[in-house]
Amino acid sequence: MNKPEYFDARTTVERISPGNLLERLAAEPSPEPRPIVRYAQVLKELRKLSSGIGNEYQQMEFGRLVKKSLEELTAELGLSEGHFSVDTSGDPLLVREGAGQHWILPTHFEGGAYFSAPHADHQYGLRAAQIPRINIGRYVRFGKGSGINAGGDITIGDGAWLSPGSLLLRQDHSAYGRPSIGARTVSMTHQPGIVLRDYAWVGRDAMVGWNSDYLGLASVVGTRSFVNAWVGDYSIVGDHGRILQYQPFKAFLFGRYELTVEEVLRISDWGKVDQDWRRAYADESAALLDADTDLSELAELTAELTHSRSRALLIRPSSLRLVPLLTQGRLDIAAHSGDLTPYVLQWAGDHKALRVRVRSDLTDTRLPFETAGTFHYNKRVGYDLTVCEHAPGTPAVALAELERTLLQGGVLLADVRALTDAGDAPDNLVETRDLVLGGVAYKVFRKK
Known part of the structure; x- marks a missing residue:
């Protein structure tokens, strides 16, 4: 190499013989406790257990297990109150609509839904208070196989839904500069956090990238879309965040009335809401x-x-x-x-x-x-x-x-x-x- 000035003096590359690989992988670089390692271990264990989730009762029980595990981690690491929170309150709701019925459960995880651990081995120096926060509201549904990479703060509001197979990414392997395998060594837990506002909905197999810090109130990310920027309130978006439709009648309803989850579930004629909103808009928009x-x-x-x-x-x-x-x-x-x-x-x-x-x-x-x-x-x-x-x-x-x-x-x-x-x-x-x-x-x- 004839350009040694390009090398980072803080970065070293050491050759390890194959016979010593397992021993070195298991070894800790130093004896000090590592908060980020415990965080990753807890999420990894929960992810393993999530594969066995079955019926609705087990889905709710797993939500309580996530809450309990994060509360124990809070105490173990001496974190401030509220660093982690999972609101599993509320009763299961049986909604009968016409000839059919369906369940709305308190915050729950369907089979295979998980939080994935960040790459703890890249972040040994993080203090406990720097560990990403996880805060989840009421009646949140984590669909089958949905995943959240917890390399940044995660805040999810009431009634949000991650559909089966959907992903929230809080990490980034940068392709600018470091090629392929080199990008794997970049720090993962310094990504911006993301907020899913109340009733945000991430469609089936959709992927929300690291540059999205906000999914707006009652917003929808369409099926199999990739979104890498924030999504506005009451908007339906497709691939790359292209806006497909606005829902001002929902903004009108939620802005003027304080509705419980039960009350929201009893509304089926959204056309009537839209009619009332359009009358209000016709009367008030000219002045605005x-x-x-x-x-x-x-x-x-x-x-x-x-x-x-x-x-x-x-x-x-x-x-x-x-x-x-x-x-x-x-x-x-x-x-x-x-x-x-x-x-x-x-x-x-x-x-x-x-x-x-x-x-x-x-x-x-x-x-x-x-x-x-x-x-x-x-x-x-x-x-x-x-x-x-x-x-x-x-x-x-x-x-x-x-x-x-x-x-x-x-x-x-x-x-x-x-x-x-x-x-x-x-x-x-x-x-x-x-x-x-x-x-x-x-x-x-x-x-x-």
């Missing part, structure tokens, strides 16, 4: 479009930045007024609540703007990104335009965090009220102009 506000100056700005391949992020919108201006390309919307979600999705569906994603998990310390991280292999990832509006009673967003969402050369348009006490502008964020929209002052920045 805010047609009286002069947006011509903003329209000129967005026309320069948005096109069929552009990506825009709209943060905590207060109305629909900006949505039509930002849907030339793909539009992501992040909000603290789902109040506006049914209106956005109905407008998008009516106008065939099937490239809009909405999520209602916004925090003010970590904004959503196109993928689950800030870097996706060696691709340029980020938004061409980020628009930050102001919601009353919400704290300011740091300019550094807003800047993080942008591509190089991207533009930030921010309500000045949202920037109060938000910190100094990063060096690579340059203020270019001021705008006034509907009596509200905005500042425009460009990322160097």
